[in-house]
Amino acid sequence: MPELRSFIRLCAATAIGLALSTGPFSAQAQERELKVGYMKNPIQDASLDIMEKWAKTHGVKLTRVPMAYSVFMEKVTATLTSGTDQFDVIWHNDDWGQLWKKWLDTTDDVRGIENADQWPLLAFWNDDKKLTVVPMAHTVGTFFYRADLVRPEEVPTTFAQLVSVSQRLQKEGKVKWGYVGGMGMNNTWFSLWWTMWANNCDILKPLFERNNDKLVAAKFEPAVTEPCHREIVEFWWDAINTHKISPPGMTTYGRNEANAIFMAGEAAFTLVDSTHFGEFNDPKRSKIVGKIGMAPFPVGPRAQKPTSWNEIWGWAIPKGAPAERKQLAKEMLSAMMSDEAGQIEMWKKTGGPPPNVKLWPKLAAEDKDFAALKHAVFDQTPITHSAYYFAEWPAVHKAYSDMAIAALSGKREDIPKVLAEHVDKIHRAATGN
Amino acid sequence: MIEHPRLFRASEKREPRRPRLFHLGSFLRMNEKTRFMLALITPAALVLMLFQVVPILTGANASFRDWTLHDPKRTWVGLANYIHVLRDAEFLAIVLPNTFGFMIATVSLSLFFGLMIALMLNKRFRGRWLVQSFVLLPLMVAPVIAAIMIRWMFNDQFGVVNAALEGLGIAPISWLTQRWTTFLVILLTDVWLWTPWFALILLAGLQSLPTEPFEAARIDAASTWRTFRYITLPMLRPVMVVCVVIRSIDAFRTFDIVWTISGGGPARATEMFSLYAYVESFQFLNLARGSAAAVIGAIIIVIFALLLYRILNRFVEVSR
Numbered sequence: 093m094p095e096l097r098s099f100i101r102l103c104a105a106t107a108i109g110l111a112l113s114t115g116p117f118s119a120q121a122q123e124r125e126l127k128v129g130y131m132k133n134p135i136q137d138a139s140l141d142i143m144e145k146w147a148k149t150h151g152v153k154l155t156r157v158p159m160a161y162s163v164f165m166e167k168v169t170a171t172l173t174s175g176t177d178q179f180d181v182i183w184h185n186d187d188w189g190q191l192w193k194k195w196l197d198t199t200d201d202v203r204g205i206e207n208a209d210q211w212p213l214l215a216f217w218n219d220d221k222k223l224t225v226v227p228m229a230h231t232v233g234t235f236f237y238r239a240d241l242v243r244p245e246e247v248p249t250t251f252a253q254l255v256s257v258s259q260r261l262q263k264e265g266k267v268k269w270g271y272v273g274g275m276g277m278n279n280t281w282f283s284l285w286w287t288m289w290a291n292n293c294d295i296l297k298p299l300f301e302r303n304n305d306k307l308v309a310a311k312f313e314p315a316v317t318e319p320c321h322r323e324i325v326e327f328w329w330d331a332i333n334t335h336k337i338s339p340p341g342m343t344t345y346g347r348n349e350a351n352a353i354f355m356a357g358e359a360a361f362t363l364v365d366s367t368h369f370g371e372f373n374d375p376k377r378s379k380i381v382g383k384i385g386m387a388p389f390p391v392g393p394r395a396q397k398p399t400s401w402n403e404i405w406g407w408a409i410p411k412g413a414p415a416e417r418k419q420l421a422k423e424m425l426s427a428m429m430s431d432e433a434g435q436i437e438m439w440k441k442t443g444g445p446p447p448n449v450k451l452w453p454k455l456a457a458e459d460k461d462f463a464a465l466k467h468a469v470f471d472q473t474p475i476t477h478s479a480y481y482f483a484e485w486p487a488v489h490k491a492y493s494d495m496a497i498a499a500l501s502g503k504r505e506d507i508p509k510v511l512a513e514h515v516d517k518i519h520r521a522a523t524g525n
Numbered sequence: 526m527i528e529h530p531r532l533f534r535a536s537e538k539r540e541p542r543r544p545r546l547f548h549l550g551s552f553l554r555m556n557e558k559t560r561f562m563l564a565l566i567t568p569a570a571l572v573l574m575l576f577q578v579v580p581i582l583t584g585a586n587a588s589f590r591d592w593t594l595h596d597p598k599r600t601w602v603g604l605a606n607y608i609h610v611l612r613d614a615e616f617l618a619i620v621l622p623n624t625f626g627f628m629i630a631t632v633s634l635s636l637f638f639g640l641m642i643a644l645m646l647n648k649r650f651r652g653r654w655l656v657q658s659f660v661l662l663p664l665m666v667a668p669v670i671a672a673i674m675i676r677w678m679f680n681d682q683f684g685v686v687n688a689a690l691e692g693l694g695i696a697p698i699s700w701l702t703q704r705w706t707t708f709l710v711i712l713l714t715d716v717w718l719w720t721p722w723f724a725l726i727l728l729a730g731l732q733s734l735p736t737e738p739f740e741a742a743r744i745d746a747a748s749t750w751r752t753f754r755y756i757t758l759p760m761l762r763p764v765m766v767v768c769v770v771i772r773s774i775d776a777f778r779t780f781d782i783v784w785t786i787s788g789g790g791p792a793r794a795t796e797m798f799s800l801y802a803y804v805e806s807f808q809f810l811n812l813a814r815g816s817a818a819a820v821i822g823a824i825i826i827v828i829f830a831l832l833l834y835r836i837l838n839r840f841v842e843v844s845r
Binding site (some may be wrong): 163166169170173190192194195268269276277339340341343344352353356358483484487488490493494495497498501521524 | 594680683699701702703719804807809810
């Protein structure tokens with residue numbers, strides 16, 4: 093039958109074609125290549141640009157594989173545990189630092205790592221006390237305000253002032269909203285959590301403890317029904333419903349929606365990673381270019397001095413990558429850590445603070461924005477880390493987020509009840525039950 | 526002369542055959558047409574096997590084991606994950622009611638609007654092709670794109686829906702902060718996306734109906750409503766049954782638009798079955814529990830689809 097013969101010939105031709113395109117005859121197979129799995133973000137792209145310079149001079153093809161933030165951790169975790177060599181370098185974050193510790197190569201031997209800040213590295217040590225990350229930029233929660241509307245001496249230093257200054261600006265018709273920040277899942281830092289730490293509170297007991305042994309000894313007991321925690325949920329309920337300084341839809345906002353409102357000039361204050369500073373000053377996207385100030389976090393009724401958080405975004409090397417590519421990746425990351433001009437350029441282009449902290453004093457002296465950030469964040473003492481570093485942390489985050497949003501979506505008088513109802517869920521999430 | 530296959534008598538003794546998975550001889554003895562058909566089917570069967578059957582079996586295997594995403598120990602735990610899911614108050618009190626409520630609402634509304642549109646397009650009028658193309662537009666939009674668009678349309682600050690409401694003097698609504706308004710937005714999106722599909726299939730069904738019963742009804746001076754009620758609807762029911770069953774199964778596993786619009790929130794108030802399995806697998810990182818939820822969901826939907834098909838089929842038989 094001629095059709096069968098034609099069909100078989102077609103199949104054979106396709107198979108030969110595929111073999112030629114992927115096999116030893118392929119020219120591409122000869123080229124040295126490093127594949128980087130990352131989140132599409134100006135800072136990560138700027139860091140990759142630094143690495144690209146090295147790659148070009150060393151005949152390495154750098155392939156960028158962008159992924160959405162919402163699926164990044166899940167997707168890369170699945171890739172790491174499957175042992176495939178899909179990526180040679182991946183974006184790493186303190187939130188999942190402990191989750192990946194056994195799947196990542198160590199990075200203590202990367203040149204320039206000694207110039208990194210030690211505090212944010214806590215999440216990234218493996219069980220052999222070896223490091224599994226190379227910092228890319230610091231991600232620090234930063235309280236941004238509209239410098240054209242609020243003089244430095246008027247910037248709120250307490251929660252109460254945040255409400256009163258916001259209401260004044262709203263009454264004067266200068267802004268539609270006082271404060272806007274992300275609140276939905278994976279954006280909890282930009283509303284609930286900064287106020288929680290700024291009110292001397294935390295998610296689990298003992299408060300501010302990040303030593304996993306001590307948390308296990310305390311049986312991962314949630315602190316969410318403590319008065320200090322109830323107060324911050326009530327603060328946000330009032331901010332949205334009573335004082336109306338925040339949009340009613342804020343419980344659903346991610347950072348993009350909150351940033352859109354701030355960049356549209358409709359809110360006076362926000363708190364988000366400093367890494368968005370570049371975006372706020374992008375004339376193509378923002379109406380408030382050059383009108384943004386930075387200040388320390390306002391404090392809650394239970395705190396005396398401002399707190400901060402200071403973590404990093406980093407790069408990591410999967411264990412599953414072939415040895416020669418791992419070595420190549422380390423050379424590239426060493427070049428990135430040693431490229432001072434590149435790191436300064438990254439800060440200027442994107443607002444991502446350089447991973448080499450030895451550059452900071454010099455940068456603060458010559459750049460007023462970095463000086464402001466240093467005062468707002470780096471000069472303040474963090475009360476704790478902005479995440480927990482045990483494997484079940486993402487589940488705890490989700491359980492916490494569900495609790496907080498449920499409490500804020502209901503009646504104010506039901507807040508204590510909702511918080512109490514979720515204690516067991518957070519505990520079960522923490523213990524993996 | 527046609528050769529009949531030889532018939533064995535019961536008294537005849539036959540050598541016992543050794544079972545073989547693949548008999549090259551019998552394959553070669555197949556006629557060329559059969560081999561050609563098998564060759565055509567093989568790529569699709571391989572794809573189905575690799576991307577459907579193997580993952581399902583892997584997932585089912587994982588559901589009986591201790592299998593977290595970050596540290597897959599793979600130790601056998603029996604039915605523990607199934608028991609956990611079936612005892613989970615969220616699964617029973619929120620996820621299942623949401624899933625079935627959504628399925629019933631979206632299928633009913635899409636069927637109703639799809640039928641209306643199909644009836645309209647079945648008539649001849651000027652510019653019908655234009656209306657037809659316009660009505661079918663949602664079918665060309667990827668659900669995730671549609672959901673992102675809808676999320677911004679219903680945004681409480683920048684959304685066109687609130688802008689329109691404000692134009693009418695109605696206070697803006699925070700659509701996505703409460704369970705039922707969020708549910709409504711998700712439902713509207715799904716109905717908008719799927720109504721054209723119903724319309725298209727029902728239109729094809731309408732155009733294939735015989736003309737004689739309609740001519741007889743016209744001679745008997747039957748009203749439009751009676752013609753629709755007693756002729757069109759009963760004759761269209763087999764097509765509607767197929768549509769309803771297929772779409773119900775599909776609606777049961779809806780993920781993309783819910784995830785994009787609400788993420789299952791506020792809190793877990795609009796979480797549906799697929800999201801539950803996703804959250805367990807990829808947010809709580811418990812692949813085993815997520816797989817158990819998926820298997821439970823598959824069993825539920827198979828039973829539901831069989832029941833639905835039987836009920837609707839009987840309905841069709843009775844109407845004949």
